[in-house]
């Protein structure tokens with residue numbers, strides 16, 4: 001289980017997350033929604049140990065990130081499409097990540113295959129399209145075969161086939177009992193696959209409910225989302 005409790009985060013002297021409490025259970029596909037600048041990426045980066053929390057607690061299988069012996073085999077992360085050195089090939093990037101994470105390099109070919117990049121694995125990342133870089137980021141997240149997966153807007157840039165492929169992959173991963181927390185603005189995908197949605201608004205949890213319960217009496221997911229964020233102009237960071 002991924003368990004987040006009373007999490008507050010300050011970035012550049014300003015409060016970005018305030019008292020965030022939620023969890024992702026085994027086999028759950030949870031989408032993190034919210035307006036631009038409301039703290040989704042900050043939450044995902046804090047879960048992945050990139051940003052230290054000001055207060056609160058994040059437990060992954062009962063341990064804090066800093067207590068994990070082999071983080072890449074416990075939590076897989078895709079936090080952006082520009083993580084790879086542009087002059088390196090996908091294969092070289094993943095091999096480096098595998099070595100750094102203590103993962104057998106034989107796994108590289110497996111994840112390249114899983115994301116459909118085998119045929120272009122020798123090409124430099126600078127020549128990759130956004131969709132290909134998304135696939136590479138997803139491959140990196142899958143490298144350690146971790147049971148907790150954190151993905152920041154993985155749908156962006158994927159073509160229609162790619163979106164369909166990713167949908168199936170995410171459902172398979174959740175079906176295997178993995179827990180997934182995914183930030184997204186793509187409500188079509190959320191409506192198709194989410195078990196639960198968590199909505200952030202100005203750094204606080206505005207809603208956290210199973211998809212069917214969240215949509216509830218609203219016409220559709222979009223209406224439910226807009227009701228959850230109050231339909232107001234975003235206030236930016238917390239005062």
Ligand SMILES: Nc1ncnc2c1ncn2[C@@H]1O[C@H](COP(=O)(O)OP(=O)(O)OP(=O)(O)O)[C@@H](O)[C@H]1O
Nearest residue numbers: 011012016035036037038039040041042043236237
């Ligand atoms: N390195 C930083 N320095 C200063 N402020 C930052 C930094 N990173 C994020 N912030 C601020 O934190 C707030 C939350 O940003 P964050 O990227 O987490 O939002 P988000 O919900 O992921 O947005 P989006 O949907 O646009 O990706 C914003 O006000 C942003 O300006």
